[in-house]
Amino acid sequence: MRQDDLYINKIDWISILIYAALVIIGWFNIYAAVFDEQNAKSIFDLSINSGQQLVRMGAAIIMILLIMVADYRLYDNLSMILYVFFLILLIATPFIGKEVNGQILTVGIGSVRIQPSEFAKFATALALAKYMERPSFDLSQIKYQLQALAIIMIPVILIMLQPDTGTAMVYFAFFIMLYREGMPQKYYVLALTIIAISLLALGVENNLYLVFAIAAVVAILIFLGKKKISRIISFIVIGLLMVAYVYSLDYVVSKLPQHQQNRIMVLFNPDLDPLGVGWNVTQSKIAIGSGGFLGKGYLEGTQTKFDFVPEQHTDFIFCTLGEEFGWTGSFIVILLFCTLLIRLVIMAERQKTRFSRVYGYCVISILLFHFMVNIAMTIGLFPVIGIPLPFFSYGGSSLWSFTILLFIFIKLDSHRIQMLGRMN
Template sequence: MREADININRVDWVTVLIYFALVLIGWFNIYAAVYDGQVDKSIFDFSINSGKQLVWIGTAIALIIVIMAADYRLFENLAIPLYIFFLILLVITPFVGKEVNGQVLSIGVGSFRIQPGEFAKFATALALAKFMERPTFDLSKPNFQLRAFAVLLLPVVLIILQPDTGTAMVYFSMLIMFYREGLPQKYYILGIGLIALVLLALGIENNLYLVAAVVVIVGILIAIGKKTPQRIIAFTAIGIGLIAFIYSLDFVVSKLPVHQQNRIMVLFNPDLDPLGVGWNVTQSKIAIGSGGLAGKGYLQGTQTKFDFVPEQHTDFIFCTLGEEFGWLGSLVVIALFVTLLTRLVIMAERQKNRFSRIYGYCVVSILMFHFMINIAMTIGLFPVVGIPLPFFSYGGSSLWSFTILLFIFIKMDSSRALQLGRMG
């Protein structure tokens, strides 16, 4: 009882309250997204999404109780077995899963189905924490980098095969944790540079302008430094590689599924086919913009009520909030997410062992990626990739996986006084 009392007293209740606030607000918005103003169905009606979500919320609370009652060392001991278990599920999903819109994402029996790709996030975070917790593990050394990237990329490859590009992208958010644990900055500079190059290559119609810019920059770099043969050869090779990379993008994009090509095109040309491929984003922006400062009022959203925005209860749930509660309501929810992420960073830094700190930063990375990309997606700043808003969007797999991800860390934090000091 003494240990349980210590743990309860050390629970970060601010984080817990923010979680329940987001879940509750999300639940009301899910009801608003399915409410049409004609059929008077209660928010508790199990035949509509809000009623079904209430069941998921109830089971999520049960999961919280189980996690908080467990020994904090259990998650460290199960890290590798859980990782292997979900890898196996990812392997078999394309063969036994249910196909929806050309994707095989879920497995299960009857109406009960889960998405292994969602649950593999916390399993991968635990595995990385277990793998990297040793004091001798040094991310500045190439051999350790290769091992860590192997753990991270294995589920990514399996998820891409489903194919589910959006979920696969989430795993790369854990590179934030890699940075905290010592991965050299040069990799991030290179990555940001390549992303910028990709955006420029996709956004500029004539690649000759971009190629000319690369040639000029490489020429300047050669001119301002020592003109040794090795330096000239190295920069020339880099320039040739970048030019080849630019022209290879068109080929890579052409091999993507048609719907993904369309989403990329809409990102750079929002007015392209507003009644077709650009419909989702166009209607989402109209819904958010029409909310104004204070919104139209709960259950009064016309874009929402008349189903102008597809998937509004899942990926586009934020536009329901924007339309009915306006800029002020959106600001409140964004403030809750920012406060949650800030609390999690503070919690990660106060951990007494490396395992908990690494896992904590994985939690921060995953939640921040979902939060930022989902909102950017609804306002047209990012392609539509099927990223749910944590604790907010409709769906059992989504709510369960985020709940497990968060409360494992809350449990670790509440038990930090009992942890062995193994910081690195």
């Protein structure tokens, strides 16, 4: 068997087919989101979003071909160069970028513009994989934990300066990969505790109840734990820090931009301002709920037709699917995403090198975060932070960055045997 035949046989065609299905279904939903019954245009019309997205899909195919024909060693060798390049673009964006809705996110020439923060995701993933493949790297040591954290946090800080809080939050998904690679569990327990306390502090009107709960937990830990003075003092100090955090949270939230404060308030009280700050989520839930089991039919969604949901072709594309294809269509798309993620986990675990495995789990982490948070936004389970549904939402930067992210891993996976030989 020739080397080329062996390479083609190793390509994970299941993942490619799922990718194609999601992109095509997303394209049809983009058309539905902008469909005007009184002035209907062809789905291929370049003057509307679906036609423009089709051009971007063509560009994505070219990117896929370039990724798959390139030498697999290229992604390892250029990982740090790509990382530095996109860091420079992120630094330059506030100065040379175009402002949209108070944010300076895109750079480019004329109508061809990209969002560097989207592409920096795969560059950061490659940089982490390159750095962590070293034999001496050990996540149980604080030195290496801080170094990995620095690789993640540098783009986060630069993105926050744009400011783009939603995209910056995505980079914290890399901690899923770090957990797989041996980051101590105590950090995750601490993070989950802080998240739980934050949600309770924001959701409970009287913080005194939460303080009593913290005191009760500390008392139980002291009672059940070893009666060492140092252990008792530690529990008491931790409890006091938690109480201080609870009472400081309101002050921290008050310093956020008003639109972010509104999103947090609407999360805990959806009926607070249904005609104002709660409009998007309220209309999105109405659209999804009105679809019922089988949906109203393609291009028959009334919430969609009359533009009740803003940004329906981008951040809220899932509610178009829910209204027109109902629970059945939503379930199929969710099943496709879950199947792809499971497939990627299988692929990541069969890698022969740490570089490929780390990069694979970075891909999984980013896609999982986008998938879960975007859908949670549309049904009111997460604040609206403005991140797209992978392969599905309208936009060139998101489609291209997710495509590059995924197909670099598919390419690495197809050469996993050769990569082992190179490492040896």
